[in-house]
Amino acid sequence: MARIMIIDDEKIVGDMARMSLEQEGHEVETFLSAAPALERLKQRQFNLVVTDLKMKGIDGLEVLKTVRELYPQTKVIMITAFANLDVAIEALRAEVHDFFPKPVKIKDLKESIKRAIGEG
């Protein structure tokens, strides 16, 4: 079971993800913006970070960069409501474990997480 951080500026995304992933036995922390999440990352390592791409202030790409610097082994899953950013998606593929356009099927996310933590 993994320690998972979720960052999305819409509360519903974090709430639903937390509830669904806690059911699987994961430990989940949610954040509504990147700044406090990055602060938390400095204190504690997570196995996986699920982050929204487009957020006010610090965006998902910056989160990705910071995670890479702090914990190269931590996996990142990116989600976004703006799925037509083909180029960005391609660029991200190399860096992120997975990428999902919203709405994200929770089953798919769970499976991706299993693969990320080496259970799938």
Place this chain on the structure above:
Amino acid sequence: MDIIRSFLGKGKDKRRDLKTAFALFRGVLEKNNRALEIIADMGEKLGGGYLFDIVYVRGAYSELRRRVQESIREFDLLTEGRYGMAAAFDRIDKAIGDALFDEPAAGGGASVPLAVPFGSITWELRREAGGKNYTLSRLAKSAGLNVPAGFAITCLAYEQFMSHNGLSERARNAAGAQELSGLRKAVLEGVCPPALEEAVGAALKTLAGPPAADKKTGFLAVRSSAEDEDGSCSFAGQFETVLNVPATTADVLRAYKTVIASLFSERAAAYGRQLGYPPGLMRMSVGCMAMVDAQASGAVLASGGGFLINAAWGLGPSVVEGSAGADVFRIGGDQHSLAVVEKIPGGKETMYEAGSQGGIRKIETPEDLRDDAFCLTDRQALELAGVALRIEEYAGGRPQEMEWALGRDGKFYVLQSRDIPGTSVGGGAETGPEKAGGRPARKEFEGKNKKIFAGEGHVVQEGSVSGRVFLLKKAADLDRVPEGAILVARHDSPDYILVMPRISAVITETGTPASHMASICREFKLPCVVNVRGIMHAVSEGQEVTLVADEDGAILYDGRMLPVAGTAAGRQPVHRLFEFRKNIYIMRFISPLNLVGAFGEEFSPERARTVHDVLRFMHEKSVREIIGLSGQARRKGAARRLSLSVPAGIQVIDLGGGLKAGTGEARIEDVISRPFRALLEGMTAPGAWSNAPVALGAKDFLAGMVRTGRFTAMGGEFAGGNLAVIDADYMNLGMKFGFHFNVIDSYCSANPANNHIYFRFTGGATDITKRTRRIRLLEKVLGECGFTSSAKGDLLVARLSHLPCEDIMKALGQAGRLIAFTRQLDALLEDDSSVDRYAEDFLSGGYGPP
């Protein structure tokens, strides 16, 4: 065609040409179909299986809105603007817009009163009046049940009270025990705005009326009805009720403050936290109802296809607080004869009675009313079950828990009714991953460990868990309950909500399945057994035990037999999250279908409450418009009756090249339209059309009654009203058999790119479980024939396109057989496995029963 032209040409001036009308009709149908698909897709994406955000919701609705508006434009042209559809949709659109863009949703634009009599609570005011008050007003008005007269003090009044006392901001930021307690005090000491005093005074005057023998005139029960209460979260027992309040403005307002202060109780806050409710966000309406001078009272719970009645002497708190040993009646049977299956006397040592100056008091029950002296006669118990049955019918078959009082006049009064959380139409509890602790079969535990008890008590919520016993000897010890404990207590209490996030089960020595605590355990899927005599002495503090509770009863084993149980947060179904419900709030203006009967005053644009209603109305009226126009055409010989070997009652309008020339009845041989002919051949295939009568069960009976107001489930074939519009390559057939609707639209030409079949099926006479099984059967068979489909509840939409003509015709043949075969099949689909058996038999050319 000449006939049609003559019909058009000579029309009195504005008569539209049938072909143009039909093109508009198709346009309306196409846009409606697209809109229904968007609704189905939104239903899926917002159904709990997807992470979504408001950007998605707004985008999807904007697309839906566009389709509906396009459809309305063509509909208006078709019906010459007779129905004012645009205005009806604008009203709904505004409510959705408000919800989507966080505008205040109060009253849907209507002006909101501070107090409103139950009789005047409209659908638009349901949020302002709160769920509980709205339900009661409906039960009195539409279901004709006895509900004490009363009025609601609205949520707007609450807002004004809070703002008048400078508490709004404080309430929004309330967190922590100290602040909550400060807020409660501030509310209790608060001053009511003069307008509220005036409104309550006026409402009391209207309530007074002439004195009635059955009421304890001059006293009221003041109860909470929070905005969301009794919606998908029960908040059972979380808020205060003040009974027997003298009907003066000052007394009622004092009680009012007590009730709204309970919004800030620690247990209500704990309950809200579990569902992600931000503190202080909920608004509260309060119901003030004439006090029933009750000789007995209690609760009724839908249970195992029947009802479970709990009854105690005097006023209500004994049963729902779970403290008095109440009488229990188990009612079973079918729609023809309800029967008392079992009755167990309760001790009834204490009871509540109304004080002559107001307030209530707990007294010792007179000896001769205890134990074997049941509170209800069998006849009364059955009468009460009849009331519960009517409420369940009224709730669309959803199992209910209801609080009642038996007046001195011998009449039953409904004090409150709500859905049993976690159940759906069809009666079953939700199953699946959210069921606590999975469900290892009970035989897996047999013979391994010592049994502490077996078969005792009453299982409130099923589940299997292991944990350490925490013996709750006094209420103050609640704070010490450790993570994962199995709470064992003498009595049940809604206070246990405070620890529910961290415990894995509850077992109590007394208590009833009708208590507030029981409701909350069911709601949070927390395994719970009540009324286990002697349990406090049978286990010891810290002992490891394993509880196995299922439909066969409860067993408690010594020792740990299961891994650590999840706590309530992990058990929470996503649907109950505040944020989730807030975001899908707009769906209540979109997907429910209220306009069901197509006749009578109720079927009007003004009654449309949802986008689905608007679409349904347009569909029905478009079909009728076409039937009306074709009726005129028929009189000129343009529509012809189709004579088939089965009684399908189809009229055909040929737009050109669909039928052989002729007049009078057409036979299948006269049909040239390729798609229509293929479909008819399937429908009339030997053996496909069964005329055998079909037996309906109790739930079907209910389901049929609920949707029609009378029971006419079978023999309701809509002979003569089914209309096909065809040409050489095209068919559109709308059919209504009894209670289900079926639309098949197909184009079948030499160009595969243009070819399609659209198959839509909805409704039925049986209960939703069986109807859903029929949908699964249709989906399975159509899937095997190459269709792609989406199903939601009892609506199925299936499509097949871009195939050569011969493949389309082959699929239509199968669809025709299927339509004939499944006409009454829902009633026979008794269990899930029958779906597969019938489907396989059908696909290999048979027609069951397998």
